[in-house]
Amino acid sequence: MNRPHKLFYLTDNVEFPPVETANSEGLLAVGGDLSVERLVLAYKSGIFPWFNDDSPILWWSPDPRMVLYPDKVNISKSMRKVLRDNRFRLTKNTCFAQVLQYCSSVKRDGQEGTWITEQMKNAYSKLHDAGYAKSYEVWEKDTLVGGLYGIDLGHVFCGESMFSLTSNASKFAFIKLAEEAKVKGYKAIDCQLYTAHLASMGAEEISRQAFMKLLR
Structure with a gap:
């Protein structure tokens, strides 16, 4: 019992x-x-x-905890074409506040409202100013069309939220994050909780104990 x-x-x-x-x-x-x-x-x-x-x-x-090991990111055939076509370009930390705003306001299927409250926005803006919170921005020509943000611990990137205004933009950001994390030797990207979308990108569930070992 x-x-x-x-x-x-x-x-x-x-x-x-x-x-x-x-x-x-x-x-x-x-x-x-x-x-x-x-x-x-x-x-x-x-x-x-x-x-x-x-x-x-x-x-x-x-x-369990949902994580992506950077060398296990799954890039579909259609996404490989997107990457080859140079349709998108990536920047980092150039418009953190905009990414945060979009992540809080873009509607997602099956989700009512947002957990990124004004209190959370203020807190993560301060984390960004302190050098911990980072944003990855995806542009189509000169228009911001997708991105993500999270907390960079130096060996694990803790993903918080991502958004897409056009097809594949957030996937592009996630793949670029994984590729950079692999080059830098990061242990994992923390995705927190299971979603089918993250699983399709190569993320997997591990025990909390295993995740704590990665953090240490």
Whole structure:
């Protein structure tokens, strides 16, 4: 019989409980703040915030964890053609705020609203200013058509969200991120939770324990 889970409430101290104490859905703790210091500690500890406007700050460490090993990115035949055609060009960190805004506002199938609240935008903008949050931008001629952002830990890139205004733009950003991560010797790209789209790109689920080893 499973023991009832005791939820951990954060205080002003910048600390988290062990990730092994998360409940079966991966919920680890409630409360605290979104300061740069706390967010950096969270990502380095295998934890990320995910909550709606009408809820307190919720911190997660799911088991299993969805990751992409950079050398396992799956590039379909149609995407190989897109890459060859030079239809898109990539920039990095040239318009972080725009990428953040699009990620929060572009509608996705089967998804109501957004978890990228104004509070989250302010927090990740500060993380960007501090050099941790990075954006990858995809352009078609002079128009921003896709991109992604995440937290760069130097050996693991923690992907947060991506958007597409035209077909294949976010896939292009994701492939370029994977190619760069491979060249730099990164251990993995953290994709957090399973989606069929990420699985089709080569991401896979691993145990939380295995993910923590990658982080360390």
